[in-house]
Amino acid sequence: MFSQSEENYIKTIYHLSIDFDGGISTNAIAKQLSTKASSVTDMVKKLSEKEVVVYKKYQGVTLTDFGKKVAASIIRKHRLWEVFLVEKLNFSWDEVHEVAEQLEHIKSPKLISELDAFLGYPKQDPHGDPIPDADGNIHQIEKKLLSLLTIGEKGVCVGVDDTSSEFLKFLDKQGIGLGNSIKIVEIEPFDGSFVIEVNEKVLTISNKIASNLYIQKR
Amino acid sequence: MFSQSEENYIKTIYHLSIDFDGGISTNAIAKQLSTKASSVTDMVKKLSEKEVVVYKKYQGVTLTDFGKKVAASIIRKHRLWEVFLVEKLNFSWDEVHEVAEQLEHIKSPKLISELDAFLGYPKQDPHGDPIPDADGNIHQIEKKLLSLLTIGEKGVCVGVDDTSSEFLKFLDKQGIGLGNSIKIVEIEPFDGSFVIEVNEKVLTISNKIASNLYIQKR
DNA sequence: ACTAATTTTTAGACTCACCTAAAAATTGAA
């Protein structure tokens, strides 16, 4: 149906659409995919032919409903494979992305439905991101950036915004992981850094760190 | 390192080299890969540049030692994935090939070593073919085509030569599977068909079937 | 409102993997 390259574009457009609404610029797509704007223009024309995106010159692109379904199915595969790698093959959460990037392009409906069953129908991937169901529906759990909480508030760490290896390794080093209870002890007005209590330990994290951790309040 | 296409050529040349020794002809490769001889000539020149094969015009190709190692690593991946699909994801032995054909191209040494461990270091794939070790060594078990046995001989079915879906489904229907004990009851001189006893049942199989079943004598 | 800077598209070219058709080499049959 779609080539590996087309799938990577579709997925990227989907992800960019979550943060900014309106048409996604060729430059934004090019940057994300480490390619050139001119290449993006070519591909976007092709995807438009295939009714995956709506494209008007100089106006950026938006996914059609069909395009969103295609994106969801690629993301479903990506995240199921990430769960597999962590749960079954001893990968750590900072090692899975690169491999899932390849595995997400394997074509086999049976493979994915069986993998889903084998993993016990997981709802989140190792980074706390929701796994779309077979119909492309995505159930986003209620969560807030830690940086938006105030002193005294409590919650559970349920996700990360940045999924780079550096950030994830940093969290490992600090002993912060998904499922940990977190309490805001203090917020430093000068630099916006947070003093938090996690796993019976008190530690200070910069505002940048706090802006990349998702908390489910309770 | 190698593109998907290059890997498919390398694997094909390896498989063809097992049956015929001497240089593998462009036509043979083309037929196997459903492509044209002229395309094969192009690719073979490229693989020769990369020291994977030795190629002399009009003389066919042979794999270098390096080429054999590369082939073994692709086949190792292919067969490990086949085991995974059958053992963990409820695929039947006639459904695995197409998917493994894709999965064999995923690049990640850790993925393969962990998969190997997860599967318990299997020695054979679902068709009874040996799984090369991480260094590219292939340990072929002792086996003989059923068609070469004589009346009264006994053995265990340990592999198939043809791995087409049609043949494998036929074996399923007849109740013949790997690990089954088989005894030659009679051989019909007229058409070379075999009367065999398998799973307490006596059945007749054509010579063509017998020529595609591997037996380990005991 | 007019430029100047920036963004986006177009034009033209490249590589990879494939194709067809024609030429060249090999093989094999009389």
Add this chain to the structure above:
DNA sequence: TTCAATTTTTAGGTGAGTCTAAAAATTAGT
């Protein structure tokens, strides 16, 4: 051994996906 059939290579071309450089459109600053 000669020539016809077959195999293999070469020549030239295509589409996908990428690139650079130049042109066109948009956006922003004064």
